[in-house]
Amino acid sequence: MNYLTVGNELEGASQLVLGCMRLAEHSPEEIISVLETAGEIGINFFDHSDVYAGGQSEAKFAQALQLAKIPRDRFLIQSKCGLRDVHSNYHFDFSKDYIISSVEASLKRLQTDYLDVLLLHRPDALVEPEEVAEAFSRLHQAGKVRYFGVSNQNPYQIELLQKSLEQPLIINQLQFGPAHTPMIDAGLNSNMLNQLAVNRDGGVLEYCRLQGITIQPWSPFQVDLQQGLFMKHPKYAQLTAVLEKFAAAYQLSFEAMVLAWILRHPAHMQPIVGSMNPDRLRSMAAAFDAELSRADWYEIYKSAGNPLP
Ligand SMILES: NC(=O)c1ccc[n+]([C@@H]2O[C@H](COP(=O)([O-])OP(=O)(O)OC[C@H]3O[C@@H](n4cnc5c(N)ncnc54)[C@H](OP(=O)(O)O)[C@@H]3O)[C@@H](O)[C@H]2O)c1
Numbered sequence: 001m002n003y004l005t006v007g008n009e010l011e012g013a014s015q016l017v018l019g020c021m022r023l024a025e026h027s028p029e030e031i032i033s034v035l036e037t038a039g040e041i042g043i044n045f046f047d048h049s050d051v052y053a054g055g056q057s058e059a060k061f062a063q064a065l066q067l068a069k070i071p072r073d074r075f076l077i078q079s080k081c082g083l084r085d086v087h088s089n090y091h092f093d094f095s096k097d098y099i100i101s102s103v104e105a106s107l108k109r110l111q112t113d114y115l116d117v118l119l120l121h122r123p124d125a126l127v128e129p130e131e132v133a134e135a136f137s138r139l140h141q142a143g144k145v146r147y148f149g150v151s152n153q154n155p156y157q158i159e160l161l162q163k164s165l166e167q168p169l170i171i172n173q174l175q176f177g178p179a180h181t182p183m184i185d186a187g188l189n190s191n192m193l194n195q196l197a198v199n200r201d202g203g204v205l206e207y208c209r210l211q212g213i214t215i216q217p218w219s220p221f222q223v224d225l226q227q228g229l230f231m232k233h234p235k236y237a238q239l240t241a242v243l244e245k246f247a248a249a250y251q252l253s254f255e256a257m258v259l260a261w262i263l264r265h266p267a268h269m270q271p272i273v274g275s276m277n278p279d280r281l282r283s284m285a286a287a288f289d290a291e292l293s294r295a296d297w298y299e300i301y302k303s304a305g306n307p308l309p
Contacts, residue, residue: 001042002288004270007170008212010116010147013076015263016284017045017216019272024053024060026276031064037278039070041285047173047216047272048110049080049121050102054087058109066111078117078171079106080151082124092124099135103144118145119173120161122152129164137166149173151218155207172208174201176217176269178239178261178304179230185306192309209267217262217271221255235305242303250290255280259287264297 002015018038023031038046048058058079065072081102084093103118118139120132139145149171150158162169176183183205189197208215223230230236231254247257255275262271275281292300302308 001285003042004214004268006117006214006270007147007149007168009168009170010076012044013270014042014044015268015270015288016041016043016259017047017078017270017272018043018281019047019218019274020057020061021047021049021052022057022274022276024056026060028060028064028067030276031060032068033278034276034281035061035064035068035070037281039074041282043281044074045076045078045270047078047080047218048106049083050106051080051083051086051121055105055109058106062109062111072112076116077110077112078119079103079110079115080119080121080173081106082121092122092126094120094124094127094132096131096135096138099132100138103139107144114143115145117147117149117171119149119151119171120153123150123154123157127157127161129161132161133164133166140167147171149213151216154202154204156202158207158211158213169213171214171216171270172204173216173218173272174204175219175222175224176215176262176271177220177222177230178243178258178300179223179233179236180219181301181304181306184265184301188306189309194309196306205267215267215269217269220258220262220271220273239300239304242300246292246296246300250292252286252290253280253283255284256287256290259284260290260292261297261300263287264292 004013004015005011006013082092084091136148147170148167149169151173185196186199221229223233231240243257247254
């Protein structure tokens with residue numbers, strides 16, 4: 001396992017994060033086994049949200065830590081807020097009161113006094129940066145949140161927030177994986193008239209690198225949250241075949257090969273994997289041992305249907 005100083009601030013974070021969005025689907029024994037496996041391979045960073053399984057992911061994670069007698073300070077815990085009424089009138093809320101009440105509820109479910117990191121989950125069109133700043137300062141001063149970041153935000157959204165905040169935004173959590181590469185496509189196709197040249201996210205990859213903001217790629221194995229695993233999707237048959245070829249050549253599992261492709265990018269990204277299968281998780285640890293050549297990295301990229309200009 002590699003360890004990072006996330007956003008040039010948060011030291012000693014494992015470069016692989018375990019995402020807990022799917023954790024509540026499992027029994028307490030299975031959750032303990034996943035947490036112990038994560039510990040074995042050196043993962044010390046866990047990603048939550050107040051909305052995962054309606055808060056049950058946070059609650060069951062805390063129960064498993066207690067049952068397994070794993071001390072809180074062995075882990076870095078990140079959670080998110082800002083999504084509301086997911087199953088009724090879904091919308092976003094970055095108001096001061098909502099941020100504070102959401103964190104209080106997460107802390108209760110997680111049975112902890114503090115979050116290591118709080119992220120704003122998705123942009124709120126009605127954001128008032130001064131209110132976010134008040135909420136963050138209150139939480140920080142009370143010792144309830146150590147560090148702050150965002151998710152799914154573009155550079156100007158981050159700049160707008162940062163202008164009012166006292167604390168630096170150290171993380172931007174974005175979907176990224178071999179089957180989801182808009183942040184790379186636009187840069188590679190700069191000055192072209194094709195679809196891949198469309199700059200949807202305002203150069204978010206280059207911006208985060210410039211600012212020292214750590215990118216946390218979410219769902220690295222999914223096409224998206226609706227279409228599921230890219231390995232099972234006909235559109236990505238060629239990508240899957242090429243990854244299988246390189247997995248054999250580099251003597252890695254398929255999953256480790258996918259992660260090795262992400263980790264080869266020099267932005268020092270911190271991928272979030274959501275596997276709750278101890279064997280699959282264990283096999284991912286070898287991703288750090290492979291150093292992909294440029295030619296192999298580009299072959300994988302092109303096999304996802306991304307021609308180079
Ligand atoms: N910020 C955001 O907007 C956002 C959005 C979505 C997710 N996230 C974060 O990102 C984390 C990871 O997301 P994710 O769970 O979608 O990530 P993922 O790692 O892409 O997917 C994990 C899922 O894929 C399955 N899987 C992986 N390899 C497989 C294989 N070879 N064969 C069959 N199944 C396989 C896993 O099953 P097993 O358990 O059986 O291995 C698990 O159900 C989440 O937990 C959450 O923390 C953030």
